[in-house]
Amino acid sequence: MIKVLDSFVADKIAAGEVIERPVSAVKELVENSIDAGARTIIVEIRNGGKSYIRITDDGCGISFDEAETAFLRHATSKISSITDLDRIVSLGFRGEALASIAAVSRLTMVTRTADSPSGAKLVLHGGQVVSKERTGANKGTTVIAEDLFYNTPARRKFMKSDAREASSIIELIQQYAVFYSDIRFMMINNGQTLFSTAGDGDVSAVIKMLYPDIARRGLIPVSDGSVTGFVSDPGSTMNTRKGQLFFVNGRLVSSNVIEKGLVEGYQGRIFSGFPAAVLFIDTDPSTVDVNIHPGKREIRFLRQDEVRNAISEAVRRAVMTDAGIPKGFVKNIESSEPESLNNNRGTVFEQQESEQTSIRDFLSGLQRTDTAETAEAEVKTETEAAEIFEIAEVNTEDQYTAFSSVENAAAPAPFDFSDLAFKGYVFNTYIIMQGKDELYIFDQHAAHERVFYEKFMRGYDNSSHAPQPLLTAFTIEVSPDVYSMDRDWLDDLRRMGYDIEDFGERTFIIRGIPPYMETGEAAGFAAGYAEAAGETGGSNRTVIDKLIMRSCKSAVKANDKLSELEISELMEKLSRCDNPYSCPHGRPTFIRVTAYDIERSFRRK
Ligand code: ADP
Ligand code: MG
Numbered sequence: 001m002i003k004v005l006d007s008f009v010a011d012k013i014a015a016g017e018v019i020e021r022p023v024s025a026v027k028e029l030v031e032n033s034i035d036a037g038a039r040t041i042i043v044e045i046r047n048g049g050k051s052y053i054r055i056t057d058d059g060c061g062i063s064f065d066e067a068e069t070a071f072l073r074h075a076t077s078k079i080s081s082i083t084d085l086d087r088i089v090s091l092g093f094r095g096e097a098l099a100s101i102a103a104v105s106r107l108t109m110v111t112r113t114a115d116s117p118s119g120a121k122l123v124l125h126g127g128q129v130v131s132k133e134r135t136g137a138n139k140g141t142t143v144i145a146e147d148l149f150y151n152t153p154a155r156r157k158f159m160k161s162d163a164r165e166a167s168s169i170i171e172l173i174q175q176y177a178v179f180y181s182d183i184r185f186m187m188i189n190n191g192q193t194l195f196s197t198a199g200d201g202d203v204s205a206v207i208k209m210l211y212p213d214i215a216r217r218g219l220i221p222v223s224d225g226s227v228t229g230f231v232s233d234p235g236s237t238m239n240t241r242k243g244q245l246f247f248v249n250g251r252l253v254s255s256n257v258i259e260k261g262l263v264e265g266y267q268g269r270i271f272s273g274f275p276a277a278v279l280f281i282d283t284d285p286s287t288v289d290v291n292i293h294p295g296k297r298e299i300r301f302l303r304q305d306e307v308r309n310a311i312s313e314a315v316r317r318a319v320m321t322d323a324g325i326p327k328g329f330v331k332n333i334e335s336s337e338p339e340s341l342n343n344n345r346g347t348v349f350e351q352q353e354s355e356q357t358s359i360r361d362f363l364s365g366l367q368r369t370d371t372a373e374t375a376e377a378e379v380k381t382e383t384e385a386a387e388i389f390e391i392a393e394v395n396t397e398d399q400y401t402a403f404s405s406v407e408n409a410a411a412p413a414p415f416d417f418s419d420l421a422f423k424g425y426v427f428n429t430y431i432i433m434q435g436k437d438e439l440y441i442f443d444q445h446a447a448h449e450r451v452f453y454e455k456f457m458r459g460y461d462n463s464s465h466a467p468q469p470l471l472t473a474f475t476i477e478v479s480p481d482v483y484s485m486d487r488d489w490l491d492d493l494r495r496m497g498y499d500i501e502d503f504g505e506r507t508f509i510i511r512g513i514p515p516y517m518e519t520g521e522a523a524g525f526a527a528g529y530a531e532a533a534g535e536t537g538g539s540n541r542t543v544i545d546k547l548i549m550r551s552c553k554s555a556v557k558a559n560d561k562l563s564e565l566e567i568s569e570l571m572e573k574l575s576r577c578d579n580p581y582s583c584p585h586g587r588p589t590f591i592r593v594t595a596y597d598i599e600r601s602f603r604r605k
Contacts (some may be wrong), residue, residue: 022049048165235326265315467512
């Protein structure tokens, strides 16, 4: 039932213009189609949407009698009282989109409900109904908005170039296609079909098709209750946040709470750049502020810490697995690949990339497209659209679900060290281990640092260590500034199990060391800790964390050749670490090279 909201509710809803640019009109119309339970949505635009926007869906349609009511301001079938506002699940709720779009365009709506033999065709100019008639129509709704802002010249001036407006719209449809992977989206720009998704719920296929940059970085499935999606492996970051798509209850949002949770989930394994991620976050709508300007993406969470922790935990579980091991050599293989190989590969992935390029070509060539070309292409478009529609009709009875979920991706198991066989040791630094169909290259120093770090952190947290007395005490020398500053760091070391005292002349004498350290390690660590404390100035729990992290390095003897026994000890210790995947500074402790990668390098595959 479509009804007019009472003025109290209406006033509660932030007033203001909904339609600023063509993309805002497209957004509202597409959201209406989604709310109507559409299985297929076809978006066609011309001239960046300025001259022509057409959204066709196979949703529930509007009955002949209600068709006009839909265009009244604050007419909505979606909420009726103020309490509903707190629990908004459908996308539209203001009941003003159709009215606003109609007011600034020449609008045609053709719509038919399943139980009505004929449909309604309504034409409005500047919001005034010009005609209303019965018509034959597919089940569902088509809205055509032409000559946007024709009657508001001031607004027209604010529009950007056709190419810019088109690109905003295309980007928006790409995002919807990812979230609503169970809806088939078709995007047509100036008569040319840019993409058409399968609508079969396969999120990763849509990401591969529309966001090859993200897909290239590996799609490690995240599947943790209310947080699902995909994240890149920690070694494959991007230089910008462009590879981050966050959906909260179906809305694409930007949020530094989510960004922080994502990065935290990698637990220091991001060495540089930004991880790529497509995350779907499902949260109680009453804990999210959605009643903000519809054009804005920034979202506010009432329980920020909860959201952040949930995300970081979900990401952590996903990347702390076998799937999170950085791939070795892959970039080189790709860039050095000869042309012929590229052509032969012909994978879906390649095709998607060329498709992506063609979208770009399109936008850059957009201004050059003349009307003759457009008219010619239009014929083709109509046929294609009709085809796609028929396929979609089959699914019309499917239940509409508000949240598409990631395919039951089984969570990958944590990395199993016991499957590895030692194969070699090169450059006195790298340990080669072989798994089933891949080999692993371990960085001895990174691995050592990780082992030390966790050992020392545990040692610190569990402060009951009595020093292990040394037969021969030794001294460490510090720089003058460290010697003259506060001695908090001395207390830290004592807490870790050092028997350490001022020995004058910038030296400290160590008569006992923590039982969990060897003498060499203990000396390196204490000296490193003192220096690091000197640079940081003072120590509290977070500083100590950093200090331990930095001084681990001093404990690792550089270029120390390991015996086979030491290597197996190191492997054993690493395997018992909470996070065996990276050193405390975020560099990987090991990388994976698959047999497939090697075969490709030798052009066997
Ligand atoms: P809102 O979406 O906020 O309810 P709109 O102005 O966008 O407001 O739409 C008004 C009403 O028209 C909707 O509540 C819905 O009942 C109906 N409607 C709009 N678009 C469609 C569509 N594509 N299919 C079915 N019904 C629609
Ligand atoms: Mg709406």
